[in-house]
Amino acid sequence: MSEHSTKTSGLVDGVALVTGGSRGIGRAVVERLAADGMEVIFTFLSNQEAADEVISENPDRKITALKVDVRDSHACRACVDEIFDRTGRIDVLVNNAGIVRDNLLAGLEDDDVREVLKTNVEGTFNMSRAVVPFMMSKRSGKIVNLSSVSGDKGGRGQTNYAASKGAINALTKSLAVELARRGIRVNAVAPGVIETDMSQEVRDMAGDEIRKNILLKRYGQPADIAHAVWFLCSDFSDYITGQILSVDGGFKMG
Amino acid sequence: MSDQDISKEEIEAVFPKAAEIIADALGCDEDEVQLTSSLIDDLDAESIDFLDIVFRLEREFKVKIPRGKIVEDARGDLSEAEFEQGGIVTDAGRANLKSFLSEVPEDRFSNPMKSADIAKLFTTETFCKMVVRLQKEG
Numbered sequence: 001m002s003e004h005s006t007k008t009s010g011l012v013d014g015v016a017l018v019t020g021g022s023r024g025i026g027r028a029v030v031e032r033l034a035a036d037g038m039e040v041i042f043t044f045l046s047n048q049e050a051a052d053e054v055i056s057e058n059p060d061r062k063i064t065a066l067k068v069d070v071r072d073s074h075a076c077r078a079c080v081d082e083i084f085d086r087t088g089r090i091d092v093l094v095n096n097a098g099i100v101r102d103n104l105l106a107g108l109e110d111d112d113v114r115e116v117l118k119t120n121v122e123g124t125f126n127m128s129r130a131v132v133p134f135m136m137s138k139r140s141g142k143i144v145n146l147s148s149v150s151g152d153k154g155g156r157g158q159t160n161y162a163a164s165k166g167a168i169n170a171l172t173k174s175l176a177v178e179l180a181r182r183g184i185r186v187n188a189v190a191p192g193v194i195e196t197d198m199s200q201e202v203r204d205m206a207g208d209e210i211r212k213n214i215l216l217k218r219y220g221q222p223a224d225i226a227h228a229v230w231f232l233c234s235d236f237s238d239y240i241t242g243q244i245l246s247v248d249g250g251f252k253m254g
Numbered sequence: 255m256s257d258q259d260i261s262k263e264e265i266e267a268v269f270p271k272a273a274e275i276i277a278d279a280l281g282c283d284e285d286e287v288q289l290t291s292s293l294i295d296d297l298d299a300e301s302i303d304f305l306d307i308v309f310r311l312e313r314e315f316k317v318k319i320p321r322g323k324i325v326e327d328a329r330g331d332l333s334e335a336e337f338e339q340g341g342i343v344t345d346a347g348r349a350n351l352k353s354f355l356s357e358v359p360e361d362r363f364s365n366p367m368k369s370a371d372i373a374k375l376f377t378t379e380t381f382c383k384m385v386v387r388l389q390k391e392g
Contacts, residue, residue, distance in 0.1 A: 179302075
């Protein structure tokens with residue numbers, strides 16, 4: 001029997017940290033990784049009810065929630081120290097926490113620009129900076145950043161969001177170069193339009209127009225993204241680093 | 255803080271664990287890590303390795319090692335401009351470096367010396383002394 005036909009994901013008993021895991025794509029990622037036997041710790045900002053629901057609806061899985069603001073680098077460090085002190089390892093980091101504040105450029109307020117960049121980009125920096133030393137010492141690890149189709153293709157009303165995801169793409173590639181010799185792979189998943197709370201407004205406003213631009217003629221589901229993230233966390237993607245994987249149903253600009 | 259404040263015994267107390275950490279971080283045998291070993295020239299350390307070493311030393315010895323700590327301490331009372339000009343260490347800077355890095359043989363201080371090459375001077379003992387100093391600072 002050949003080795004590749006019996007290879008497993010290698011995730012069982014590993015420890016994963018997922019930021020923004022209480023809803024949407026984040027929640028789907030938490031559940032997908034936990035289903036492979038990982039202990040998954042996810043962060044959430046304020047929605048305690050949603051966080052509790054992730055745990056209560058997955059009673060047989062090893063899932064914990066930590067209230068952490070990823071915009072706070074000290075909080076990120078404290079969270080990671082706590083996880084490492086308890087478990088002795090961090091195998092996977094999924095930087096998923098992100099927000100949108102859509103508007104045409106001239107309509108954006110200072111806060112709309114600042115908060116999107118702070119959460120999406122700085123949040124990814126903060127959590128990665130906290131986790132990377134542990135992965136470096138262990139000489140292994142997988143980091144998956146959540147980007148977006150708009151990071152590459154742009155999007156009307158999304159200059160701030162697209163800028164943040166373009167930054168994530170560049171960060172992903174640079175970090176992959178830095179960490180390769182320590183056996184750490186860094187990749188990103190760029191979702192298209194996914195049926196979550198975050199895209200509700202966009203889908204309500206421009207639904208038909210968007211769907212015309214999707215080759216597969218449907219919105220994505222959180223599980224579609226979770227499977228891609230799972231793949232990039234698993235041993236199956238050991239020869240992949242510095243890549244941005246588009247999971248967008250074949251999304252065209254227009 | 256002058257070297258009179260750090261005894262041979264204090265250095266030797268930290269050395270075994272520091273050597274283990276350096277060997278682990280650099281993927282070499284522990285007996286290759288001597289007090290006098292230059293991390294870059296003798297043990298092939300790169301910048302990512304320094305980050306790993308500093309991180310592990312912080313956790314092991316419960317100290318906080320700010321970035322650039324060694325050079326900052328070596329600079330002493332000299333300003334940055336007095337210590338280096340255009341990427342080259344000044345004479346005053348080199349004198350301070352020699353005095354601070356007393357564990358490093360005289361002939362390793364090249365003239366002129368690029369600031370980018372300062373890290374090549376660092377030995378295992380340099381890091382042991384830093385840990386002892388930080389432990390004393392509390």
